[in-house]
Amino acid sequence: MAMLLELRHVSKAFSNVRVLQGVDLTVEAGHVVALAGENGAGKSTLMKIITGIYHRDSGTMKFQGKEVQFHNARQSMDAGIAMIHQELNLLPALTVGENIFLGRELVNRAGRIKWSEIDEQSRFWLKQLKQDIDPREVIANLSIAQQQMVEIARALSMNAEVIIMDEPTDALTDVETKILFDVVDQLRSQGKGLIFISHRLGEIFQLCDDVAILRDGEMVHQCPVSEIDQDGLIRHMVGRELSEQYPYVTAKSAPVRLQVSQLEAKGVKGVSFAANAGEVVGFAGLVGAGRTELAKAIYGANRPTSGTVEIDGQAAQIRSPIDGVRAGIGYVTEDRKLEGLIQSQGLRSNMSLTGLFQFSSPLGHLDKKAERVAITEYINAFSIKTHGIDAVVSQLSGGNQQKVSIAKSLVPKPRILILDEPTRGVDVGAKREIYNLINDLKTQGLCILLMSSDMPELLGISDRILVMSHGRLTGAFEHNDADQESIMRCCTVA
Amino acid sequence: MKIKEFASENISLIGLVILMLLVSIASPSFLSVDNLLNILRQTSINAVIAMGMTFVILTAGIDLSVGSILAFAGAVCASMIGADVPLLVALFATLSIGALLGATSGSIVSFFGVQPFIATLVGMTMIRGATLVYTEGRPISTGDYEVANAFYEIGGGYVAGIPIPVIIAFVVFALCWYVLNYTRIGRYVYAIGGNEQVAKLAGINVSAVKITVFAISGALSALAGIILTARLESAQPTAGLAYELDAIAAVVLGGTSLMGGRGRITGTLIGALIIGVLNNALNIMDVSSYYQMIAKGGVILLAVVIDRRGK
Structure with a gap:
């Protein structure tokens, strides 16, 4: 032939x-x-x-x-x-x-x-x-x-x-x-x-x-x-074994932070689940399974058509990102370039954007000193490599941009953090740093939803994994009983 | 390196200085205190409009209706002064009308998704029409009540030897500078121009900010209308024709990107001064007004090309 x-x-x-x-x-x-x-x-x-x-x-x-x-x-x-x-x-x-x-x-x-x-x-x-x-x-x-x-x-x-x-x-x-x-x-x-x-x-x-x-x-x-x-x-x-690349910290038992019931939105069909404080809940699925849509519906970027969201036992009416931020949700988008960061602007203005009210008076006067102090702290804590607080974001590496993006959603001090593909386009070393960061935030009591297409990553750092297919939840696994083959089967449920 | 950086950051300032040097060599009378104050006063109207325009352009919008708002606000203000309305009431009402007209354009942009160019083109046409209807196409006199004399001071008066329009323009500049650099909404203006989707997802009320910037532009156009009416001691229905172009030119000369998200209010002030100096220089050098337009266009083109190459 x-x-x-x-x-x-x-x-x-x-x-x-x-x-x-x-x-x-x-x-x-x-x-x-x-x-x-x-x-x-x-x-x-x-x-x-x-x-x-x-x-x-x-x-x-x-x-x-x-x-x-x-x-x-x-x-x-x-x-x-x-x-x-x-x-x-x-x-x-x-x-x-x-x-x-x-x-x-x-x-x-x-x-x-x-x-x-x-x-x-x-x-x-x-x-x-x-x-x-x-x-x-x-x-x-x-x-x-x-x-x-x-x-x-x-x-x-x-x-x-x-x-x-x-x-x-x-x-x-x-x-x-x-x-x-x-x-x-x-x-x-x-x-x-x-x-x-x-x-x-x-x-x-x-x-x-x-x-x-x-x-x-x-x-x-x-x-x-x-x-x-x-x-x-x-x-x-x-293929590979789950190695040291995925440092896992056992979750402490904690009260339910987020309760989603029968949520319906564009690309999301009747999704219900609960997530605890201090827990990482992973979401597996194929491209187009509805994970990003679910993240956006919870945050308010896509308006849910029906269903309820409760945070710490209280019903939350979330119709726009304005409500989402106010309800204590942080959202790190999948698409850094188009939705996450203003590429042409500096680190400082990007990182403080979502939480700007933290540094301003009710009338809107900006306390630039407080802002500088807080942003510098994040840059140091996340070891973001940059030559200045006002360096233009597009000049940073993918990993550093992702850290800026995560820091940005943490500035308003959220109770729930949604990470959509947080390690996409990020090299191995920076991935490891991001995993450690996720673990830190988890031990601090944040409730984390992790949407990822990187299966070993999901298995490595999630406390629980929920699987989505065609907008529905099709499987749920505890950290210890999850394996790739079973998850893959749930992913392909029609 | 430091010098190079300074040069590329302040290219419009350097341009202004070079222009002034050239003109003062060609015509020694240019640098007299009287003439310089004259330039500042002539520049103040365009500067006030251009500073409002800066807000809109920073959000990646444009406001073509400024000249029409100027004329309408001027006409309404003149008839109020002519009817012996107390000065402060008349001024406040006029500024409010400007802000309201601007906010209307902003709402059309925000809620119906109409391009700012189109929304304000419609505004420009309709408000000009409304002005002609309101004035019946004739100038409106400011009357001869006592209040008119106080009103004229806004256009022609001096405080400590400085023309009042210049003082107004400077106060507006200081306010705009503060808002853009030291307030939440200023930061939001830059964010929306930089990437509207990012701003939306960061929980910013994008519609409210857009309506606000158009309202600011409208209010400042009305303020320019007040100054012009007070200076001319009557309101012309055709006042402010093509003023949007000078305002946009000042913003662009000041280095603000028409794509939004990048620019400084200081640049706009300098841009307005460049246009003012140019107009004045061509006048004192006795260049015919026909050639003046060609020269002005050429300078703007040159400035923008230099700015692009520096990027």
Whole structure:
């Protein structure tokens, strides 16, 4: 069988954080390769390197036997590599046909677009997918599943030799999934190479020929699917032992601090749980399981539609972050850049923003001296490396920015702290510091909710782990009985 | 390094000094005390408007309605003075009308999600129309009651040899400087301009802050209207036409980013002075007013380009 795609020793780092380390990957003609790995293992980065969106720092890539170096997505597309993205990449205001041929419009010699031909070809590719969608329909009027099918038709229409599918079935119903699998079989028999990324392990065994497993940016295993079973696959995915990296402090028994009952909000369906003072409650789940949405609903950033929240036995009406801060909730957002810190401004103004009333009189006069003293204390206590209290935040490393972000939500002295992916984009050393910080805060009696996609981290420092899937709670584990495989099973409950 | 840092931080101040040096070489009468005071007085109206504009621009907004608010407030104030309303009552009512008009724009921006440019463009048109309706297109006289003479002092009077408009502008500057640097709301203004989403998630009442900055801009435009009306001893329905452009130019010359979140009120003061000096210099050098516009535009362009390169 001919080798279509061959990667050797590919490495990639983002501002000193290693994301991929010496990765090998081969795709043969007529084979479907499953790419498995946890969130953050480096799957998306690897795919973006193959399609030229990112550039590899080192290593080689051969496509159809020839050494290639793509500088942008267009070049890889022209060469014959198509990618179906997890998040839909369609322009909602344009028609189906316009989207399928976006950037490759069929034109006559005068430059006039040949609409009838675009319609005809669009209809042809959609028919391959057994879809009866009008090419003149506007994308926004289609269901998510139909949009996904348009995206797939777009990839097929490029006549690519290698097709990458990133979680293509996430948005599809069973009927469409079946159709997609038939199409994949067809492509396989045509001798195309496919890379299939899915969190649904069952699909891997049902559909794929080979499986490649990424863990922490390294390719730990690639073999034919027939040589591995589901348990083996999970073992390779989660791999490592829980070592010293996760210092765990036993929680003391304490009264209930937070009681959430039947909370409903965007992406959250009837969630109920309790969390104690001096306890770290971890939330596991796949991307899109509703953990961030839950965090935002509790804090008030997304307004809950029904359900109640009680703090220290008192009902709390939280409709906006203003209420959330007042009720004693601190929220460290998942997205530091867009939601967490004002990148263009200094440490001081960022850190004191949420708790500014601590340093100001009722009329609003700011006591800058008190502010300076308090902020300097946080900088020292969290050992934030900076050359000054007014240094611009964007110049700090990821780890230091994260510490600034945590300090910011601690300044108003909250009773509950919600940490959403607190170690994402943070290197190993700084991660360890953040874990110690979480433990300190926990022993000081703070109630901490920890949303994380880093499973070993969750297992390592949470007192309890709650699992979410499709907006619901699907599992609960005590620190001592939690293991990755059981959690993973709860994560994939439909 | 220190010098370089100082230079890039204070580029507008350096620009002002260089401009003054050049003009004083070209025309010795420029540096006389009388002329300098004259420049300050001519600058004060634009400076007062531009300082309100600074608040709005720091939140990444813009206020195009300042000139119209100036005209409307001036007309209302003139008719109150003409009707023998007590001075303090008339002044307070006029400032309140300005603040209210500004707050209305701010509310439209906050609650209906309309772009500040559009909301205040609408405000600019409608308030100008309201002014023309109210004045029937004619100047409004301030009458000849006793109160009118006291009122004129606001535009033409002196305290210790310094024109009262200059004193007003300086007091406004001191207040704005205090609010932006030493109050909670000042910090919130910068935060919203820096990243509105972050500000919202930090529990800041973003709508309230936005309405407040537009109200400040409106009130200061009304104050400028009072000064102008007192100086001219009557209110013109077409007063303040295109004043928004000079105010925005002063803010930008002062180094405040139109993207919001970065800038200083001191810069705006200097920016207003640059425009004032330029106008004065071109006048005493007898440059025709047609060429003056071209020269002014050129200087603003030059300043902004230098500022961009320094970043």
